[in-house]
Amino acid sequence: MPDEPIWDDLSAPAASVLRVDALTLAFGGVKALTNVGFGVAPGSITAVIGPNGAGKTSLFNTISGFYKPAQGRVLFEGEDITRLPAPKRAALGLARSFQNIALFRGMTVLDNIKLGRHAHLKTNVFDALFYLGRARREEAELRRDVEERIIDFLEIDHIRHASVAALPYGLQKRVEMARALAMQPKVLMLDEPVAGMNREETEDMARFILDVRREWGITVLMVEHDMGMVMDLSDHVVVLNFGQVIAQGTPAQVQADPEVIRAYLGAGDVGELRRRLRGGSMAGAA
Numbered sequence: 001m002p003d004e005p006i007w008d009d010l011s012a013p014a015a016s017v018l019r020v021d022a023l024t025l026a027f028g029g030v031k032a033l034t035n036v037g038f039g040v041a042p043g044s045i046t047a048v049i050g051p052n053g054a055g056k057t058s059l060f061n062t063i064s065g066f067y068k069p070a071q072g073r074v075l076f077e078g079e080d081i082t083r084l085p086a087p088k089r090a091a092l093g094l095a096r097s098f099q100n101i102a103l104f105r106g107m108t109v110l111d112n113i114k115l116g117r118h119a120h121l122k123t124n125v126f127d128a129l130f131y132l133g134r135a136r137r138e139e140a141e142l143r144r145d146v147e148e149r150i151i152d153f154l155e156i157d158h159i160r161h162a163s164v165a166a167l168p169y170g171l172q173k174r175v176e177m178a179r180a181l182a183m184q185p186k187v188l189m190l191d192e193p194v195a196g197m198n199r200e201e202t203e204d205m206a207r208f209i210l211d212v213r214r215e216w217g218i219t220v221l222m223v224e225h226d227m228g229m230v231m232d233l234s235d236h237v238v239v240l241n242f243g244q245v246i247a248q249g250t251p252a253q254v255q256a257d258p259e260v261i262r263a264y265l266g267a268g269d270v271g272e273l274r275r276r277l278r279g280g281s282m283a284g285a286a
Ligand SMILES: Nc1ncnc2c1ncn2[C@@H]1O[C@H](COP(=O)(O)OP(=O)(O)OP(=O)(O)O)[C@@H](O)[C@H]1O
Pocket: 027, 030, 031, 032, 050, 051, 052, 053, 054, 055, 056, 057, 058, 059
């Protein structure tokens, strides 16, 4: 946790590196998101939580550019990116991981990480023609430095030449994070980073997420069901239910919010909710 709260003034656009504004998204008759708005303060760890089907994945897909909203805007560093395709958003510095690992399983760890850099490769003909010689060599060296730093940081040196398919799940998740970091993002979006992990793997991942912010200065936006982790790591928590933001604030604020309690447990046992909020996953608790 940072010493100073930095998410207090989210009403000011400059306070948010990423901001969604009145987002509405529908699949046929199903409204997945309705008027969703919140800001992500630079340097924060912000979590989006909510019961199953609340709209978390839809929100992530809209922010990263896989879904186009019917209404509303996505602002990245003050710029309206709502109409930009996903790769352009990635190139601006918005990287993400997926709920179900999206790695090239037949390739090695190192090759998967190298692919992360593609978001920054020059693509137009003019650049390609003039992007030669020294500048190119310097970039190759810089890229190798970044890759080595990431491998070292995520403690995956011993598996760099291993095929991803052969790795245990926890390590695959770590490689996915490495690939996202290779894009040198400003904001890292993590979709259920510890889903399916055992306690030890979860603790490792929690440590890496904290270090991503502390050592790399990267802002983190995550969707996660593991409430223990969300409450321990996050500066700011946004709660969705039925596609709407029903609460947001510090972990302590959302845990005490009656609407959040209602959303998760209906008229159920509030003591049980508190226990879950403090200790573990609320997935399926709705
Ligand atoms: N591709 C789709 N087509 C139709 N409906 C969809 C689609 N994706 C999501 N929905 C609907 O939109 C709503 C929000 O779903 P979403 O997957 O975003 O929720 P979620 O909070 O991520 O759920 P979970 O915690 O189970 O992953 C649900 O009612 C879901 O059935």
